[in-house]
Amino acid sequence: MSTAAFVVIAFMLTAYVVLDGYDLGVAAMAPLVARSDRERAAAMASIGPFWNGNEVWLIASGGALFALFPMAYASSFSGFYLPFMLVLWLLMFRGIALELRDHFPSPLWHDFWDAAFSLSSALLVFIFGVALGNLLRGLPLDAAGYFQGTFGYLLNPYAMGVGVFALAVLGLHGASFLTLRIEGDLAMRARRFRGVLWWVVLAAYVGLSAATFFVRGGLPSGVVLVLPVLSLAALAVQWVSLRRGADAWAFGGSSAFIVTLLGSAAATLYPYLLPAFPAGQGGLSIFDAAPAPAALACALTVTIGGSVAVLIYGSLVWRRMAGKIRVE
Amino acid sequence: MDPVLADRLQFSFTIMFHYLFPIGTMGMAPFVAWYTWKAAANLDTESARAARFWTKIFSINFAAGVVTGIPMEFQFGTNWAVFSARSGSIVGQPLAMEGIFAFFLESIFLGVLLYGSRGIPSRFGAWSAVFVCIGSWMSGYFIVVTNAWMQHPVGYQVGPGGRLELQNIWAVLASPFAGWQFAHVLVGALVAGGFVVAGIGAYYLLSNRETALGRRFVRDGTLVALAFSVLAVFPTGDRNSADVTRFQPVKLAAMEGLFETTKGAPLAIIGMPDVQAGKLIDPIDVPRILSFLAYGNFDANVDGLRAYPHEIWPPVELTYYAYHVMVGLGTIFLGVTAVAALLLALGRLYASRAVLWLLMLLMPLPYIANEMGWMVSEVGRQPWIVYGLIRTAAASSPTVADGETLFTLIGFTGMYFLLGVLFLYLVLREIGIGPSLDLPREDPALVR
Numbered sequence: 093m094s095t096a097a098f099v100v101i102a103f104m105l106t107a108y109v110v111l112d113g114y115d116l117g118v119a120a121m122a123p124l125v126a127r128s129d130r131e132r133a134a135a136m137a138s139i140g141p142f143w144n145g146n147e148v149w150l151i152a153s154g155g156a157l158f159a160l161f162p163m164a165y166a167s168s169f170s171g172f173y174l175p176f177m178l179v180l181w182l183l184m185f186r187g188i189a190l191e192l193r194d195h196f197p198s199p200l201w202h203d204f205w206d207a208a209f210s211l212s213s214a215l216l217v218f219i220f221g222v223a224l225g226n227l228l229r230g231l232p233l234d235a236a237g238y239f240q241g242t243f244g245y246l247l248n249p250y251a252m253g254v255g256v257f258a259l260a261v262l263g264l265h266g267a268s269f270l271t272l273r274i275e276g277d278l279a280m281r282a283r284r285f286r287g288v289l290w291w292v293v294l295a296a297y298v299g300l301s302a303a304t305f306f307v308r309g310g311l312p313s314g315v316v317l318v319l320p321v322l323s324l325a326a327l328a329v330q331w332v333s334l335r336r337g338a339d340a341w342a343f344g345g346s347s348a349f350i351v352t353l354l355g356s357a358a359a360t361l362y363p364y365l366l367p368a369f370p371a372g373q374g375g376l377s378i379f380d381a382a383p384a385p386a387a388l389a390c391a392l393t394v395t396i397g398g399s400v401a402v403l404i405y406g407s408l409v410w411r412r413m414a415g416k417i418r419v420e
Numbered sequence: 421m422d423p424v425l426a427d428r429l430q431f432s433f434t435i436m437f438h439y440l441f442p443i444g445t446m447g448m449a450p451f452v453a454w455y456t457w458k459a460a461a462n463l464d465t466e467s468a469r470a471a472r473f474w475t476k477i478f479s480i481n482f483a484a485g486v487v488t489g490i491p492m493e494f495q496f497g498t499n500w501a502v503f504s505a506r507s508g509s510i511v512g513q514p515l516a517m518e519g520i521f522a523f524f525l526e527s528i529f530l531g532v533l534l535y536g537s538r539g540i541p542s543r544f545g546a547w548s549a550v551f552v553c554i555g556s557w558m559s560g561y562f563i564v565v566t567n568a569w570m571q572h573p574v575g576y577q578v579g580p581g582g583r584l585e586l587q588n589i590w591a592v593l594a595s596p597f598a599g600w601q602f603a604h605v606l607v608g609a610l611v612a613g614g615f616v617v618a619g620i621g622a623y624y625l626l627s628n629r630e631t632a633l634g635r636r637f638v639r640d641g642t643l644v645a646l647a648f649s650v651l652a653v654f655p656t657g658d659r660n661s662a663d664v665t666r667f668q669p670v671k672l673a674a675m676e677g678l679f680e681t682t683k684g685a686p687l688a689i690i691g692m693p694d695v696q697a698g699k700l701i702d703p704i705d706v707p708r709i710l711s712f713l714a715y716g717n718f719d720a721n722v723d724g725l726r727a728y729p730h731e732i733w734p735p736v737e738l739t740y741y742a743y744h745v746m747v748g749l750g751t752i753f754l755g756v757t758a759v760a761a762l763l764l765a766l767g768r769l770y771a772s773r774a775v776l777w778l779l780m781l782l783m784p785l786p787y788i789a790n791e792m793g794w795m796v797s798e799v800g801r802q803p804w805i806v807y808g809l810i811r812t813a814a815a816s817s818p819t820v821a822d823g824e825t826l827f828t829l830i831g832f833t834g835m836y837f838l839l840g841v842l843f844l845y846l847v848l849r850e851i852g853i854g855p856s857l858d859l860p861r862e863d864p865a866l867v868r
Contacts, residue, residue, distance in 0.1 A: 162508025169497025
């Protein structure tokens, strides 16, 4: 019962990272490849119709966590009060920047909102990475599961390493998305950038896997070991498609890489939602406050029904909007 | 500072600011859909310009609504941890549904309207506008369901540790409190939408530009505002009060400023509640009407505040004034739109500068009426966060210090001030530019 609920949450969060991940990634890497106001406008327009729909998964994940594990929702959100508020403000700032950019035709207006958009998106990705890193490392918790550390505690080297890794992974993801939607010089530069970033991701992945081994104090066992192999396979797919210029495959490989990474993270954390520090020493688990059967049934129905509906009309709209954007 | 006070201030500030935008989107969405539909069906340029114009205003509203909406759901966890832990099993459900069923529909199809084809909208564009409207109304429904559960909890059972667990989701979604509350909320937003459309049309007529579209906006807006001003009183307002009478009689007493239990209770049109003395100062009463409105019987017995222990009284003054401001404004809307509709029927509205001025200046007031309605609902719910089950004072986060909340409250204030200025500037700018066939996001550098 609790395990099914855990899978629902993990699925929704993974959908969020894969989908909103590309628009966060485009935002974070756009200043590195887009050279003019027009190119940046094209980068924004490539994600414009989608970012809002993608962010729905964050809102829905929040609702699902709220409904299925109210204790974990309450203790994590209030325990990390300031970091969460920072995330909310960045999400808001990012939305304002993207939505208001094109409402006023002035280069200065565009420059300001583009910078704000890229900066807030990059910071968000970094913070999400730091949060995941801290979950893997474990947190000082009191008996009720409330966080007992300080803001500074969260900024440890391991977690910040995961933050940088997240930035690289989603940057690569965003660059892959950009090549799908854009034609011309901007797309060529995004492809070249992707070729460089791939090596960064590979190096960071190997380094962080070793660091995780030390932080967790040992290897996970059993079926979980399949996931890192799949991650490497996804990286290999990306490498081959980069060489061949198969942009759709590259984006698919990048999505698969993210799915396997988050799958590994979820499998490592299971059954804990908020693991205690040092890792492997208990924490707030999914069995501590198991969801009510009706709540689980309802959330499962909503997730499955909602995903199907979203897939159907999402792909319908996607087909209508899929044309490439050319910068003249 | 009382720590719960800081949390309450932050929540009421962020929710009241946020709600300004859903009023606009729920109220304007049908106009966007209507004009887009007309343009696609008749292939006419005038309707297409109207459709594009309202899509632009709508999209600025929507953007502000989205960004200010993000903190709402998450604040339950950050600031109201005890409430979340005890009632999340139920409250989280409609919030997840809102995201996945309603918000997604609204945002993805708005993307079609904003980035779709140029010129006259296609059939697909028209359907998209309809879906945007359905999405925004569904969004409102799920949020009202969440609130209705806090007003009148149903479909739950008490689990271990006093947690309230979901027992029957259909009971929650079809709560007896939710139906009329949602109808009243939606009707209120449509009154505001009608006034905005009529007001901007009046502005164009008074400035002697865009006369043809200006007339159309004034006509459509006035008729919608009139129809929904009537529906706001009856049946939705009336039925909503009946639910309050039935489920929350102490809130009714505070709304009406009725201290003593009275047989054949009068309706106070104006008057100032004095809680210390337990009476209304200088009231103007209409005899026996309150009994009639509450129970359909002029001689019915209506419980006063004194019939209940003082500790479960809501803040009387705020509840009372919010209610009276809402009702007073609603009466003004009825009167003004009735006069405007009469002049319209006589063919004299477009030349009546005084009435056009009135329509233009009244634009902000439906927003105030909507906010006041929610204030009655929420302040009147106190001291409970979940009616009869969880007290607000015992529902906030134990680990968050009031200093932290104060800091973030200041942060929200600064951010929303900036956002408010930007919003007003961009909307006024679009009104200044006026209706055109341009895509909302057209950039000449981009060729699809």
